[in-house]
Amino acid sequence: MGTPTVDQVAEAMLELVTVTKGKKNLKAPDLKKAMFEKFGEENIDKKMCKLAIRQLIDGGQCIYSYFGGSYITLPPEEGEEG
């Protein structure tokens, strides 16, 4: 697998957050580790992961939540309790 773009990393992170919703809350380091595994350590670095998370948060696709620690989650759907 070649070097992914920030968009691709963000997309992969979003997919992971979506499939783990309700099962496991993920922190930024968890997402980073998962991306290193998915794309390979030689193809990705922590700066790229940081940019991907920033893109997801600034774009409103994910939000930071606090449940005893800071997690990256999907925004609550209408009627869903925060």
Place this chain on the structure above:
Amino acid sequence: MEKKELKIPMLEELEKGPWPSFVTEMKKSADNPMAADTLRQLEQSYEDKISHWKHGGLVGVMGYGGGVIGRYSNLPEQFPEVAEFHTYRVNQPSGWFYNSDALRTLCDIWEKHGSGLTNMHGSTGDLIFLGSKTEAIEPCFKDLGEAGYDLGGSGSDVRTPSCCVGPGRCEWSCYDTLDACYDITQEFQDELHRPAFPYKFKFKFSGCPNDCVASIARSDMSVIGTWKDNIRIDQDEAKKYAKNGVDIQAEICDLCPTSCIDWNGSNISIDNSNCVKCMHCINVMPKALRPGTEGGATILVGAKAPIIGGALLATVFVPFLEMEAPYDDIKELAEAIWDFWGEYGKNRERVGEFIQRVGLATFMDEIGLEPVPEMIAHPRTNPYIFFGDDLDEDDE
């Protein structure tokens, strides 16, 4: 609308006596319905002997992962004005210096958007705004931004760095704590607002070993001012202390932890090579003794207050560092720690706890720091430090 009566007899018991009362102060703000319901709910809590607050959840400003702490009443029908009662951490100015204009601006913003209740300052060091509804968060943040303020840290991020008043008001400051705190705050804005760590990480800057911000006990990276030359002595002032009744032998010399100070009845002498910079003699005779002029700081790592595990005091990592902007050494050390801790730290594990788990020697090795004798108080008291090269030479 008819004003609801404020019946808080148990809280009012706390107004009795000569000491200041938070109840008295909060009652002054009770024209604000949120402040009034806060008092009513607290009265209910005293009645029920349990807190009626719950916290956490999804509140904050767009793009930030910290700075607003979600807080809700679990009796929202009974106390509707505090059904949502979120806390803001506002990044305080270095050393907590305000002029009256700044205070009025902050209070005006908070009366417009929230309960009007503040906590100046919280134990984190931030300026705390207590109690706003969710819908007020973004408008309040906008007004704060326009007035030149930003939110501080909360959650698993760099917490708002804090410092003592430093050279602004204290002649003992061995470096410019205000500048260092401001510089580090600006440098790590991303880490402050976007949580990316296993848990919180705190910087605290004290200008001298008196450590007025208690950094050695509370911060993951503690920067404590010290000096490497000699304590400055004014013998005439020392004589005045003695003349005015200070028993220099008993109150200073006998209490020196390394017995490095002597008083012969007319002069003080100090063996500076054995001084451990405890500040005791300087604190007792501030006119006669002062820190040296070659100032800098000792960097310690790993303290925490007892929240999840027990309390930890910090460990010396850099015995002496000249504290000149842009403080690259501190920044590099912090980033090296974050890389290793971020990779292997467990959820809600502070750096100090992580060091205990992996071992100090491993931790230092991974962050690229060589052990030096000045890191420890006494020879061979720390079983984690081995001088590998020396052992190898002996083996040969």
